[in-house]
Amino acid sequence: MPRTEVMKQKGLTLVDAINEALEQEMHRDQRVVLLGEDVGANGGVFRVTEGLQKIFGKDRVIDTPLAESGIMGTAIGLAMGGMRPIPEIQFEGFLGPAYDQLTNHAARYRSRTRGAITIPMTVRVPVGGGIHAPELHSDSPESIYAHTPGLKVVMPSTPVDAKGMLLSAIRDPDPVVFFEPKRVYRSFREEVPEEEYTIPIGQAKVVSEGTDLTVITWGASVFECLAAIDKLPEDVSVELIDLRTIYPIDLDTIVQSVQKTGRCVVVHEAPKTCGFGAEISSLIQEHCFLHLKAPVQRVAGFDTVMPYYKLELDYLPDSKRIAESVTQTLAY
Amino acid sequence: MPRKSVYKAEIEYLQVMDENGVIDAAQSRNTLSDEEILELFKFMQQCRQLDEIAFKLQRSGRMGTYPQNKGQEAAAIGTAYAAKKGQDFLVPCYRENAALFMHGLPMHYVLLHWMGDERGNQIPAGVQQLPLCIPIGTQMLHATGIAWSFKMRKEPKVALTYFGDGATSEGDFHEAMNFASVYQVPLVFICQNNQWAISVPRETQMRSRTVAQKALAYDMPTYQVDGNDLLAVYKIAKECVDRARSGGGPSFIEAVTYRLADHTTADDARRYRDPKEVDMWLGRDPLIRLRKYLETKDLWDETKQKAHEEKCKAIVAEVVKTAEGIEKPSFDDIFDYTFAALNPELERQKKTARTSSLGQDPTQVGLSEQPQHA
Numbered sequence: 108m109p110r111t112e113v114m115k116q117k118g119l120t121l122v123d124a125i126n127e128a129l130e131q132e133m134h135r136d137q138r139v140v141l142l143g144e145d146v147g148a149n150g151g152v153f154r155v156t157e158g159l160q161k162i163f164g165k166d167r168v169i170d171t172p173l174a175e176s177g178i179m180g181t182a183i184g185l186a187m188g189g190m191r192p193i194p195e196i197q198f199e200g201f202l203g204p205a206y207d208q209l210t211n212h213a214a215r216y217r218s219r220t221r222g223a224i225t226i227p228m229t230v231r232v233p234v235g236g237g238i239h240a241p242e243l244h245s246d247s248p249e250s251i252y253a254h255t256p257g258l259k260v261v262m263p264s265t266p267v268d269a270k271g272m273l274l275s276a277i278r279d280p281d282p283v284v285f286f287e288p289k290r291v292y293r294s295f296r297e298e299v300p301e302e303e304y305t306i307p308i309g310q311a312k313v314v315s316e317g318t319d320l321t322v323i324t325w326g327a328s329v330f331e332c333l334a335a336i337d338k339l340p341e342d343v344s345v346e347l348i349d350l351r352t353i354y355p356i357d358l359d360t361i362v363q364s365v366q367k368t369g370r371c372v373v374v375h376e377a378p379k380t381c382g383f384g385a386e387i388s389s390l391i392q393e394h395c396f397l398h399l400k401a402p403v404q405r406v407a408g409f410d411t412v413m414p415y416y417k418l419e420l421d422y423l424p425d426s427k428r429i430a431e432s433v434t435q436t437l438a439y
Numbered sequence: 440m441p442r443k444s445v446y447k448a449e450i451e452y453l454q455v456m457d458e459n460g461v462i463d464a465a466q467s468r469n470t471l472s473d474e475e476i477l478e479l480f481k482f483m484q485q486c487r488q489l490d491e492i493a494f495k496l497q498r499s500g501r502m503g504t505y506p507q508n509k510g511q512e513a514a515a516i517g518t519a520y521a522a523k524k525g526q527d528f529l530v531p532c533y534r535e536n537a538a539l540f541m542h543g544l545p546m547h548y549v550l551l552h553w554m555g556d557e558r559g560n561q562i563p564a565g566v567q568q569l570p571l572c573i574p575i576g577t578q579m580l581h582a583t584g585i586a587w588s589f590k591m592r593k594e595p596k597v598a599l600t601y602f603g604d605g606a607t608s609e610g611d612f613h614e615a616m617n618f619a620s621v622y623q624v625p626l627v628f629i630c631q632n633n634q635w636a637i638s639v640p641r642e643t644q645m646r647s648r649t650v651a652q653k654a655l656a657y658d659m660p661t662y663q664v665d666g667n668d669l670l671a672v673y674k675i676a677k678e679c680v681d682r683a684r685s686g687g688g689p690s691f692i693e694a695v696t697y698r699l700a701d702h703t704t705a706d707d708a709r710r711y712r713d714p715k716e717v718d719m720w721l722g723r724d725p726l727i728r729l730r731k732y733l734e735t736k737d738l739w740d741e742t743k744q745k746a747h748e749e750k751c752k753a754i755v756a757e758v759v760k761t762a763e764g765i766e767k768p769s770f771d772d773i774f775d776y777t778f779a780a781l782n783p784e785l786e787r788q789k790k791t792a793r794t795s796s797l798g799q800d801p802t803q804v805g806l807s808e809q810p811q812h813a
Contacts (some may be wrong), residue, residue, distance in 0.1 A: 148711040149638030172644050173575055173605035173636045198614065200575060203612065239503050242573045312650040379794040380784065401805070408738070409788045411777045416503055416555030417767050428793065435797040439805050 119295035125155050125165040125231075125287065128273040129193070131303045133163050136191060137421035139277060142169040143178055143195030143231075153292055154231060179205035179230070183213050186228045188320045191277060199286070200243030202232060213282040214257030214417060229276040234262065234286040235327050235376050236423050239416045246413050247326070247377035252284045253354040254387070259308055260353040262286040264329040268351055271306030290327035294332055307327045311357035313364070317346035320437055323387055324348040324374040328424060332374055335429035343437065353383055361387065362394045369400035370436050372422050379407035401439035406432045450651045452663045455670035458723050459510070460731030462670070469677065470670040471520075477738050479520060479669060480729040481747055483512045486537040487726060488751040489546055492759060493553065497704040501763065510667070511697030512537045513725035514631045515601070517672025519691070521680045522599055522627075528589075529568040530582035530600040532575070534631060534698075538601065539568055557776070558768065567596075575617035576602055576609030579628065583615045586624035586689070597625045599676075599684040603637025604650055607780045613653075616691075620657035623688035627679045628654070630691070631666060633698035638711040654691030666694025667725040697723065 119127065133139045141156055147170035150157030160168035171178050179180035182192035196202050202209070213226045235356055253260045259281060261267040269287070276283035314329065315336070322345055324332050329349045336345050346364050350357065365371045371391055373384035381406045384405040391403050414422050455466045472478070490509050496502035508515070511534055519529065519538035529542055536549050543566040552559030552571055560570035572578035582600030589596040606612055607630060619626050630650050634641050647653060654661035660682070664671045672694055679690035697720035701708045708717075733739035774781060774789040781789065791799045797806065 145638045146638070147638075150710075150806070152637065152705070170639050172608035173639065174608040174610065176610050177608065203574065204577075241555075244573075367766055379788075402796060404797055407794045409773060410785055410796060411675050411773050411788075414773050415552075415557050416769070418773055419555070421770050422773055424794075428795075432793070432795040432798060435795070435806075439797060 116296065117298075119266045119299040120293045120296050121263075121266050121269050121287065122153060122155050123296075124158070124270040124299050125273055126157060126301070128270040128303075129156065129159060130162065132274055132277050133167065135303070136277070138189065138191040139192055140169065140185065141193045141195065142171050142175055142182060142185075143165055144171060144197050146170060146195050151195065153289065155231070155287070156195070157321050159262045171340060174209055175201050175203070175205040179208035179213070182228050182230075183208060183216070183226055184331070186226045187216075187224055191227055193229045193277065197233070197247055197286045198240075198244045199232050199234045199246050202248065209258070209282075209284070210255045211373060214255050217281065218257060225280055226282045228282045229273070229279070230282065230284045232284065232286050233289040233292075235288045236288055236413060237290040237327060239419075240289075242415060245416070245419060247375065247408065249286055249353050250377055250381060250383040250386070253383055255380075257282070259283040259355065260286070260290070261308055261328045262288060262353060263351055264288060264291055264326055264349055266297050268306055268312070268349075270299055271304050272308065272351065274303060275277060275305045277306050278305070283308065286326065288326040291330070294330070306351075309352050309355045311360040312349045312351055313360065314347040314349050315343035315345070317366055317368065319344045320370040320372065320433055321348060321361075321368045322363060322372050322374060322429070322433065323348045323350060326376065327351065328374045328376055331424060331426050332429055334426035335433060338426060338430040339433060343433075345433065356386070356390070358390060358394070360400045361390065365391050365395045366398045369398050370439075372404045372406060372429070372432050372436055374406045374429055376408050376423055378408050378410045378411045379405050382407050401436045404432050404436050448652075448655050450649055450655075450663055452665075453671045453675055454665035454666045454668050454719040455674060456728055456732060458726040458728055460733075462732065466674070467670065470674045473733075473736055473738060475520075476669070476729065477733060480726070480733060480739075482541065483516055483537065483726060484671075485751045485754055486512050486516075486540060488748075489549075489758060492538070492564055492755050493494070493550060494704060496550070496698070496759065497553075502550065502554050504703045504705045505702040506533050507700030508534050508536050510720065510724055511535070511631055511633055513669040513697045514629070514672055514694035514696050516541060517669045518599055518601075518629050518676040518693070518694075521673055521676035521709045522597060525565060525567060526596055527567060527680065528582075528585055528596060530598060531569065531571055531583065532573040532578060532602050532606065533573065534603065534633070535601045537651040538599075542566065542568055545567060546758040547762040548633035550759065551765060554762060556765065556768060557772075558765070566730060576606035577726045578602070579606075579615035580611055581653060582617070582626055583619045583624055586619065586683075587622055589623050595684055597627065597680050599627045599629060599680070601629045601631060603636060603643050604630060604632040604634065605639065605644055606630075607650055607653055608644060615801070616654065616657045616659065619689040620659055622687075625683035625686075626689040627676065627683060628689065628691045629676070630693045631696055632693050633696050635698050635702070635708070635712070637702040637706060638708075648702050649693060651691060651693035659689050659691050661691040663693045663694070663695060666696030667723050667728070669725060669729060677775075701723070744812065
């Protein structure tokens with residue numbers, strides 16, 4: 108559908124915004140190619156690359172063989188050869204076969220060649236739960252990749268952020284894992300500037316300002332946190348931070364906020380243990396120790412396998428669990 | 440020195456029963472008796488009925504994403520029938536339900552799986568199979584290991600593993616083929632070449648003219664069969680299973696078939712597939728040719744068909760009732776199968792339904808008795 112038609116329905120979805128960013132950057136930079144399973148004729152299983160093969164042809168929007176290690180490894184080679192590849196891995200659960208290529212090669216090439224060879228590549232991956240998907244289609248592995256030196260890891264939660272951050276990622280000189288929260292793909296529309304713009308990687312966003320407590324989150328959980336804040340009494344003033352970039356983390360925004368509020372709850376879908384909340388919590392105690400009025404809390408997925416969908420809503424942090432934790436932290 | 444050939448190979452293609460249900464007499468030895476054909480035809484219809492109902496369950500919001508098996512039942516049943524139920528071991532992907540049912544999996548298990556319930560994977564004792572495998576092409580390595588264990592333990596068992604044409608692009612596929620070949624394990628690789636890996640046609644997936652030829656690289660006996668021809672599938676599968684059981688190592692079967700439905704209910708194949716191609720393959724449906732054959736043998740007619748359809752509907756209705764009658768698992772289920780025994784942290788999370796420490800430990804210093812906004 109042409110943008111004018113889409114915009115008539117009050118803005119773009121996250122899917123539309125990413126699609127628009129890809130199209131604009133492919134016009135601007137002939138080195139950009141998309142490759143992945145079903146990204147061409149089918150426009151991707153979530154339709155994120157819809158219509159792009161028609162515009163740019165099969166040489167730039169490439170339906171690859173069904174092989175994630177092949178996709179990731181050849182994308183690395185394309186980047187080495189002077190292209191700007193954007194491989195898509197269809198679901199986060201299928202990063203497994205590509206893990207070796209991504210972590211042992213893409214992440215390390217700059218370092219092991221002392222800068223002689225670099226990998227400017229943006230790996231697009233739908234992420235997260237809550238959409239009644241089958242097994243291995245609902246996980247949140249962002250901390251695994253944040254824990255891999257040499258990778259930048261982002262997870263925008265809104266159409267505006269997605270477009271601006273994707274353009275930054277594509278233009279970044281290093282590999283970026285671009286997680287797209289699938290629960291948000293079509294959950295709402297917002298007005299997105301038509302012209303190209305960038306939002307820097309590494310900058311968190313203060314969604315709402317507050318003075319009593321800081322909630323830090325990212326991805327689809329942003330909206331659970333907003334719902335949780337709605338459940339709280341009006342006199343409770345919560346500052347909500349959408350991290351947007353997992354790594355490199357925006358320490359300044361976090362520290363400024365927690366030094367102001369003295370209380371913090373971190374929310375993420377991934378399991379608690381070694382989830383990125385652990386890193387944030389640790390940074391806060393390192394940088395805000397004397398400002399803290401309560402222990403930093405983590406409202407996260409349980410330390411279990413992500414359950415099949417009958418139980419996924421019992422697993423994912425919801426507004427009720429978040430609100431309870433906020434209330435307890437305020438009462439401490 | 441002149442150049443010389445160091446390797447030559449060819450691949451057999453077998454069809455026993457054509458699209459019109461006519462049997463090639465020269466190929467019909469060591470296939471199925473008419474009684475067996477009749478029974479398997481009836482079973483195939485039951486599986487098809489379940490498949491159609493599963494699709495409707497998804498469409499009416501009673502089940503999650505479901506990958507239809509429609510059109511590929513001959514490949515599943517022909518191979519599974521060549522193996523011994525309760526002895527040989529099946530390692531599936533997710534488009535060979537009929538094989539699993541034939542080897543004893545209660546039909547409602549598959550529905551339960553796609554209804555988002557792990558208990559659909561809780562294979563009953565004595566049923567020799569793994570649950571459905573969602574990642575592509577990973578399960579063939581498990582099948583190789585299972586078959587290897589049979590060899591190590593000197594058990595007269597054979598493993599059969601199923602996968603699609605797309606899966607043969609994965610590295611794991613080639614690693615499984617190599618291990619199976621190196622260790623000569625009793626395993627039959629069954630590729631259901633249904634021509635499409637979601638939206639990617641076989642010709643885009645690979646330049647290889649056949650899938651079967653990939654096994655040549657591992658010096659494995661390899662065959663291409665009409666995958667919609669129950670008799671051809673059975674005949675080759677029986678040879679492969681027998682050879683494996685007698686210590687002859689692994690084999691490869693490319694069953695040429697077609698995915699008559701969408702990849703899954705989340706897919707819309709009209710976006711990328713020529714309807715003429717689908718129409719052509721509808722005519723090659725394994726059920727059609729079996730029925731034609733049985734009718735020429737006076738073993739089947741419209742009356743029997745109607746009666747059997749009613750029976751299948753009743754059986755499947757009962758299966759759906761069973762699956763839908765199973766209550767949502769309890770919250771504790773999220774935790775209880777993580778390990779044989781839960782560690783203290785998991786116990787805490789399970790007991791409190793929280794990951795935040797203030798909710799987990801009521802004895803923590805600093806907790807106020809009356810939270811301000813409880």
